[in-house]
Amino acid sequence: MIQSEPQIKMIELKNVSIVYPGKKEPFVALHPTTLSFAKGQFTVLLGRSGAGKSSLLRSINFLNKPSGGGVSVDSIGEITSGSRLRELRRCCGMIFQQHQLLPRSTVLRNVLNGRLSYHSFFRSICPLPVKERLLALECLDRVGLFEKALNRADQLSGGEQQRVGIARALAQQSCIMLADEPVASLDPATSVTLLRLLKRICSEDGITAVVSLHQVDLARSFADRIIGLALGRVIFDGTPDQLDDTALGRIYGESHVADMRSTAPNEAGYESKWPVFADPSPTFSQT
Numbered sequence: 001m002i003q004s005e006p007q008i009k010m011i012e013l014k015n016v017s018i019v020y021p022g023k024k025e026p027f028v029a030l031h032p033t034t035l036s037f038a039k040g041q042f043t044v045l046l047g048r049s050g051a052g053k054s055s056l057l058r059s060i061n062f063l064n065k066p067s068g069g070g071v072s073v074d075s076i077g078e079i080t081s082g083s084r085l086r087e088l089r090r091c092c093g094m095i096f097q098q099h100q101l102l103p104r105s106t107v108l109r110n111v112l113n114g115r116l117s118y119h120s121f122f123r124s125i126c127p128l129p130v131k132e133r134l135l136a137l138e139c140l141d142r143v144g145l146f147e148k149a150l151n152r153a154d155q156l157s158g159g160e161q162q163r164v165g166i167a168r169a170l171a172q173q174s175c176i177m178l179a180d181e182p183v184a185s186l187d188p189a190t191s192v193t194l195l196r197l198l199k200r201i202c203s204e205d206g207i208t209a210v211v212s213l214h215q216v217d218l219a220r221s222f223a224d225r226i227i228g229l230a231l232g233r234v235i236f237d238g239t240p241d242q243l244d245d246t247a248l249g250r251i252y253g254e255s256h257v258a259d260m261r262s263t264a265p266n267e268a269g270y271e272s273k274w275p276v277f278a279d280p281s282p283t284f285s286q287t
């Protein structure tokens, strides 16, 4: 378990639970969970399909409204009113597995959509000021897509579209980044590039990131902290070094861990479906 208490608790979940209405009876996807996320920390959520990763992630910005408990965010306080929820949504960027871009709009327009919460409805249907467009271009430059600003979003590759998603969240000037399986539809090399970029940007801007992944090696390479979920409960909370066989067995099941080790082991002694990338260094140059 992580020993040192974070200095600034950016996000605090107190007894947050998510219960979905079921056909016969309600289904508890997340049992009451108390967690805090330090400012600037890059946390990866691991767990089998259905473990409750998305439910936990989406409870942070109330995309899944907690059925119980409370969420507090530094500088906003506990989310107890509509106005605080709007503030939370403004400071919370979200990256989805399927990019969630407007396919027929330009890349620039998609990034500008990250600015909409700063403007009234009537302002936002008019062209946004030059200052806003310059900010969006700067965000595109940071993700290496400046030249594609005027391309249609659906003309980009999956990895590029995901980078537009990051640029959109950046344009939002968010202090929290939530990413639900951001690399699920990408090939292994592009996944690494994307996570490097995300990690670098979060680290440069002091953004608190919570990212769900299915790839243990990527979690080990990029996370400051790993939270493992099973059956709607947090069953591991520690550093990548602390994620040993026992922890993996509890998260994925003993037989799965045995399967993982049955081929050539990597440095850490585990079988790897993916190459291990120890150095999350920047990929895109910033000029």
Ligand SMILES: Nc1ncnc2c1ncn2[C@@H]1O[C@H](COP(=O)(O)OP(=O)(O)OP(=O)(O)O)[C@@H](O)[C@H]1O
Pocket (backbone or CB within 6 Å): 020, 021, 022, 027, 028, 029, 047, 048, 049, 050, 051, 052, 053, 054, 055, 056
């Ligand atoms: N809207 C919903 N209504 C009812 N049950 C739901 C709903 N959304 C999720 N669930 C259930 O809650 C549990 C947790 O789902 P969740 O999406 O949080 O899992 P996950 O860990 O993100 O899984 P995956 O890795 O497949 O994305 C699952 O059993 C799922 O079937």
Ligand SMILES: [Mg+2]
Pocket (backbone or CB within 6 Å): 053, 054, 055, 180, 212
């Ligand atoms: Mg999910």
